[in-house]
Amino acid sequence: MGKILDKKFYNRNTLTVAKELLGKFIVRKIGDKKIVGKIVEVEAYNGPQDLASHASRGKTERNAIMFGHPGFSYVYMIYGMYYCFNIVTEDRGFPAAVLVRAVEMNDAYKNLPPLSKGRTKVGLLKPQDPLLISPLPRGSKEKITTNGPGKFCRAFKIDKKLNGMDITKKKNLWVEDRGKKIKKADMVSAKRIGVDYAKEYKNKLWRFYLKGSEWVSRK
């Protein structure tokens, strides 16, 4: 189908990798089922000086993967109930990663109602669509969709079991190029979300998204 992005792709400047990930397709494979989405929004976490990055206060057990090889997944839990999925960039020793914030799906995935207790299927999905929705917390009113980092992970069943995986190996998660070229003019740079604590780094325009996409978490 597409050409899988390799270690060389990820072993470059983090801002470059972040921008070039727009329009690429992320593939999640579980058994013989696949779910695929087009990446439409990302954020760069760029080196040890970046006060918004987990790596800014040194290496810890949680963030060690960011200091490692490019092309590995960095998955962590946030706010006690969501996972965030990142791809490590740049050479070993330079801690950096790109957060995948939103992917575009077919319209069947747009704002499905939350799974209620005891319900195991998402009714609006077509029968041939893979069912990769992770369980929701009790009483959650979260919609099943992919326009945000937590919701994307939920829909793609990404949790800490996928932390530290080589995603250039086409195992159960990878990113591929299907030949779509994104023009600079269709790319928006914006401030990152939820990093108000990051002093001067909170104003860096290190969030990138596709102009006009309805799947972006925030415009």
Added chain:
DNA sequence: CCTGGGATTTTCT
């Protein structure tokens, strides 16, 4: 348009 609170648990000080 904006601000703020609650849910929930891991991580770090």
Added chain:
DNA sequence: GAAAATCCCAGGA
């Protein structure tokens, strides 16, 4: 013990 790379909802201007 506090904060957190989130999300949803309510309330005020």
